[in-house]
Amino acid sequence: MNKLVECNNLTIAYDKNIVLEKVNFEIYEGEYLCVAGENGSGKSTLIKSILGLKSPSTGSIEFFGFRKNEIGYLPQQTAVQKDFPAGVFEIALSGCLNRSGWRPFYSKEDKLLAKINLELMGVYGLRKRCFCQLSGGEQRRVLLARALCSARKLLVLDEPVSGLDPAAAREFYTTMRYINQNRHMTILMVTHDIDLALHDADRVLYVKGGTAHCSTAEEFRKSEETQKWMGGQNNA
């Protein structure tokens, strides 16, 4: 498999508080990589530095054979103010901008792509509605459709199922598996929902105690630490 992203000796800090230190890992083309770890362990921060939203203090992030405008991203939270006039279709379409180069307006293909992805997420019927009038779960689906529009090689999802009910979450994981396998999309997903994630993921990046290490989903399931962590989760 081709290497897509390589992180070397990554150290990330907010002001002087080091969040992650000396993190090394790769993302391979076509794989389904889960980022797991406790709250506040630095999962989102790690994702943000890969996306270029937070620059690392030391170390490097290299992209191989693909560019930033081939990424799709679902943020953990989108702080949209209450009265922002934004239509659902407008938002999904805005995901197509990163492939349009210097072209000022959307093409027919862009509109078709937005339609397909809204349909895939089951919110095409809401396309004429205002984003702010939607429920939390519906908003999440629209933002996912936007992420799918902008993703060509890598799809980065930061806790995608938060705000979705269990049935919708299961449906979502099925969709992700479909996209991973049929669209050959590389998926990098931060999640708490480790049971479901392990079922689909190829590998797991476990973030703990200021560092992170990769293992296959199988190894991760067997490791003692995971047993303890998951056991703790189940008891809670």
Place this chain on the structure above:
Amino acid sequence: MLESVLTMFSYPFLIRALIAGVSVALASSLLGTTLVLKRYSMIGDGLSHVSFGCLAVAAALNWAPLALTLPVVSAAAFLLLKLNNNKKIFGDAAIALITCAALAVGVIVISVTTGMNVDVYNYMFGSILSITKTDMIVSVTISSSVILVFVLLFHRIFAVTFDEPFSKATGLKTGAYQTLFALSTAVTIVIGMRLVGALLISGLLIFPPLSAMRVCKTFKSTTIFSAILSVLCFFAGLVLSFLANLPAGATVIVMNAAVFCCLFAFGKLVYLIRKYKSKLRTITKATL
């Protein structure tokens, strides 16, 4: 009434005022949507005070007003937009600081040199009826370029306004758009000041989008409606100021304020009717 309106536009100075005013009103209403949505409403006010200070200094040095004002206000716009993104220094406090400092410098320079004369009054409250042919050409050229940039970048401006981290993460050059946006805002304010004055220019920026937002659901419809409102209010304001012999800039802003109030009431009414209808529906369902 119609006759006096027709007479009104037989005066060349009023035609010039109308052409320059409509172009500036259009440009500022387009930029205003993003300023309001990004919580940058006060930036227009801050920048107009900076350009007031600049005009005073330019007058004292006997320089061409635009030569000094344009670069300084552009720099200030850039700085303010950047500061607003920086969480450590509060954006609104930064605007207040720059606003007061620039105004204070302007007042000192004016009192030392020319004193409070007609020119200064014009900076503050606008002198739309005294604009020359050159002023008009400058206004129209600058506003047309702002409008052109806005139309070409419309979708990108929406994406960056709606969700900047997403746009940045997926490879859009958000910094470049922000710089271009700051520059457009700065030049629009500088030329707009000539028309409605430093104290009123932010009204041209924020009233039309805020009015449009009362009734529109999408970014595109808000922008278009806001542009239409802005042009109509300008026209109506100018006509009214002529008929009732009122100051033009202030009348235009009052017009905008009146339209805002109407649309605000209309929006509330629509909301209440919808709420009432859904209540009615539940009651009927329950009785059935």
